Amino acid sequence: MTIGAGDRPVTRLLLAHQTAHPDAFVESLAAAVEGIGGRDVEFLMIDYAHVALTASRDDPTSGAEPAAASLDGSMAGRAFTSSTVVATERDGGWHVWVPVSEQSNRLGVLAMQLPRWDEEIEGLVTELGLAVAPLLLASAQYTDLPHLMSRRHDMDLAAEMQWSLLPPLSFSAAGMTIAGLLQPAYEVGGDCFDYAFNDGRLDFAVVDTVGHGLNSAVLAALMIGAYRHGRRAGDDLADLASRIDAAARAYPGHPAFGTAILGRLDTWDGTMTWMTCGHPLPIFVRNGATLSEPDVRPGLPLGMGDLGPVVGDIVQVVLQPGDGVLFYTDGVTDSRMPDGTAFGEDRLRDILAREQAAGANPHEVVRRVIRTAVEHSEGDLRDDATMVYLGWKG
Amino acid sequence: MATHEESVVGDQPMTTVHAGGPDGCDVTEVVMTRNVRVATLEGELDISTVDEIDRVLAGVALADHMIIDLGRVSFVDSGALSRFVQAARRHRAAGSRVIIADARGAVRRVLAITQLDAVLPYAEDVDTARSLAASLGES
Numbered sequence A: 001m002t003i004g005a006g007d008r009p010v011t012r013l014l015l016a017h018q019t020a021h022p023d024a025f026v027e028s029l030a031a032a033v034e035g036i037g038g039r040d041v042e043f044l045m046i047d048y049a050h051v052a053l054t055a056s057r058d059d060p061t062s063g064a065e066p067a068a069a070s071l072d073g074s075m076a077g078r079a080f081t082s083s084t085v086v087a088t089e090r091d092g093g094w095h096v097w098v099p100v101s102e103q104s105n106r107l108g109v110l111a112m113q114l115p116r117w118d119e120e121i122e123g124l125v126t127e128l129g130l131a132v133a134p135l136l137l138a139s140a141q142y143t144d145l146p147h148l149m150s151r152r153h154d155m156d157l158a159a160e161m162q163w164s165l166l167p168p169l170s171f172s173a174a175g176m177t178i179a180g181l182l183q184p185a186y187e188v189g190g191d192c193f194d195y196a197f198n199d200g201r202l203d204f205a206v207v208d209t210v211g212h213g214l215n216s217a218v219l220a221a222l223m224i225g226a227y228r229h230g231r232r233a234g235d236d237l238a239d240l241a242s243r244i245d246a247a248a249r250a251y252p253g254h255p256a257f258g259t260a261i262l263g264r265l266d267t268w269d270g271t272m273t274w275m276t277c278g279h280p281l282p283i284f285v286r287n288g289a290t291l292s293e294p295d296v297r298p299g300l301p302l303g304m305g306d307l308g309p310v311v312g313d314i315v316q317v318v319l320q321p322g323d324g325v326l327f328y329t330d331g332v333t334d335s336r337m338p339d340g341t342a343f344g345e346d347r348l349r350d351i352l353a354r355e356q357a358a359g360a361n362p363h364e365v366v367r368r369v370i371r372t373a374v375e376h377s378e379g380d381l382r383d384d385a386t387m388v389y390l391g392w393k394g
Numbered sequence B: 001m002a003t004h005e006e007s008v009v010g011d012q013p014m015t016t017v018h019a020g021g022p023d024g025c026d027v028t029e030v031v032m033t034r035n036v037r038v039a040t041l042e043g044e045l046d047i048s049t050v051d052e053i054d055r056v057l058a059g060v061a062l063a064d065h066m067i068i069d070l071g072r073v074s075f076v077d078s079g080a081l082s083r084f085v086q087a088a089r090r091h092r093a094a095g096s097r098v099i100i101a102d103a104r105g106a107v108r109r110v111l112a113i114t115q116l117d118a119v120l121p122y123a124e125d126v127d128t129a130r131s132l133a134a135s136l137g138e139s
Helices: A009-019 A025-036 A075-082 A119-139 A145-149 A157-165 A214-232 A237-250 A344-357 A362-376 B047-058 B078-093 B105-114 B126-136
Strands: A039-046 A052-055 A068-070 A086-090 A093-102 A105-114 A170-173 A176-183 A191-198 A201-209 A258-266 A271-277 A283-286 A315-318 A324-328 A385-392 B003-009 B012-018 B029-032 B036-045 B065-076 B098-101
Touching (some): A009 A119, A025 A105, A093 A119, A105 A119, A105 A170, A119 A145, A157 A214, A170 A191, A176 A362, A191 A385, A201 A214, A201 A324, A201 A385, A214 A237, A344 A362, B036 B126, B065 B078, B065 B126, B078 B098
Parallel strands (some): B036 B065, B065 B098
Antiparallel strands (some): A052 A068, A086 A093, A093 A105, A283 A324, B029 B036
C-alpha cells in the first residue's frame, strides 16, 4: 500500500493549520495522521524543568493536573531523550512516539496509534515531527497554548519574565551545539543565558544577577538587553562587558550587579575567546576527562565598575573536535544535601566527564547533570542553578 | 529573633548584635575600637540573612574604617556579598574604608572568583586588617 500525496501527514497538517483555531493544535495533528489511519493522537510537551512530558489537554486553562510521562522510564521519554522514533506493537496495531524538534531544540513527543508500521510510515511520521516544531514555535507568538502546555505548576512572576527572555534552550549549527537549563524552573529569577549565531561565529553569555526573585529577574532582563544591544552593535568582548556594567550601574534598584561569562566561538576552527566577570570558571572536557582549571585573572562582576575593572583577562583557547565546555552558576555547586554537604565542583567535574565519555548529546549532558544536582539537594536548591554546555564537533 | 546588646569592656565601648539565622546558629557582633571597628559575622550568609548583615554593618559609623571579619563564616552567596559591596561604597563616599578579613575555604574562593579581594581591600587576618586600616589613617 502506498500513501497518496493528499494523505501525507505533513501536507494534511499544513492544510489543516491554515484554517484551524490557533489553539486547536491537537485537532490539526489528528487531521494530519487520518490519511495513514492514525488515531488517539496526543502531543506531549516537555516541561520547563525538563523532568516530564505533559499530554496536551482540550482545555489547558482548566486547573486539573495533566497526564504526564516521566522522561526516564517511559516510551515517550525514550523517544524524547534519544531523538528517535519509538514504536511498539500493541493489540494488533502500533503505538508510536515521534520526537518533535527543530534542530536540537527539543519540544516534545507526538504519540499515536497506527494500523501498520513499516519504513514508509516511519518516514512519514518522522517528517511530521519535524514539521510540527516550527508551527508550534510560531504559534507561541499569538496563543498562550504552548506556554501553558509546557508548565506543570504555577509559575511565579520572576520566572515568567525570565523564561520569556531566554533563547531556545538548545541550538545546533555548523558542528556546534549549545544547550542550557535553569532550575528551579518555576521560581527561577536572576540566572540567564543568551547566544546568537552570526556568520560562522557563536556569541554566548551566562549571567547570574545578585539575589533572587523579581528584582533579580528585572536586572537580568536589563543586562541581557544590554548584551544584545552591544552584540548587535558589533562590540568586542571588553566593550560588551563595559556596556553591560554601565547599564547595571544605571539601574535604580541598588545593589545591581551580576557575574557573567562572555564568549565567542569561531565554529570554523574552534577558536574560543572568553572572559569572566566575577563568574565561576568554565570547565573544559576532552576525551572523557576534564581539563585543569585555566589560570585566569577575572574582571569584577558587571555593575561594580565603580570599584575596579570589570575587564580581566580575555582568554583564547583552541578547541579540539569533540571538546565540550560547561558554564554554570554557583547555584549548581552550592546545592546542599540535607546534611549540609555541598555538591561542589569535584562532583560536577566527575559527572561531566562521565557523561561526555558516554557520548551524551549536549542537551542530555545538561539535563542529567542538573538532575543530579537537584537530586543531591533533594529538590531544595538554595539558589538558582543554571548550566550551559557548549559542544564543538569540528 | 535578633537581639541587640550594648556593654562596656574596659575603656572600650562594645556593641554586640546577636542575629539568629534560620538554624539559629548565626551570631554576629560588632566590636568597637577607636576609629577602626570590627564587624564579626558567623555561619552561613545567604539571601535569608541579608537583613541581619545590613543591620550589623550599619552599626559601624561611616566615618570609621570597618573590618568585616569572616573567620567564622562558612558560606557566602552573592546576596551577602552585595551587602559588603554596598557598605564599601557607603564608607568610600564618607572617606573611610571597608576591609574584608580572614575568609577561609569556600568563602575565600568566592572572594577570589568575584575579585572582591582585589578591590575592597582584603587582609588574610584581622590583625593585618588592623595594620592596614591604621595605615589608611584617621578619617
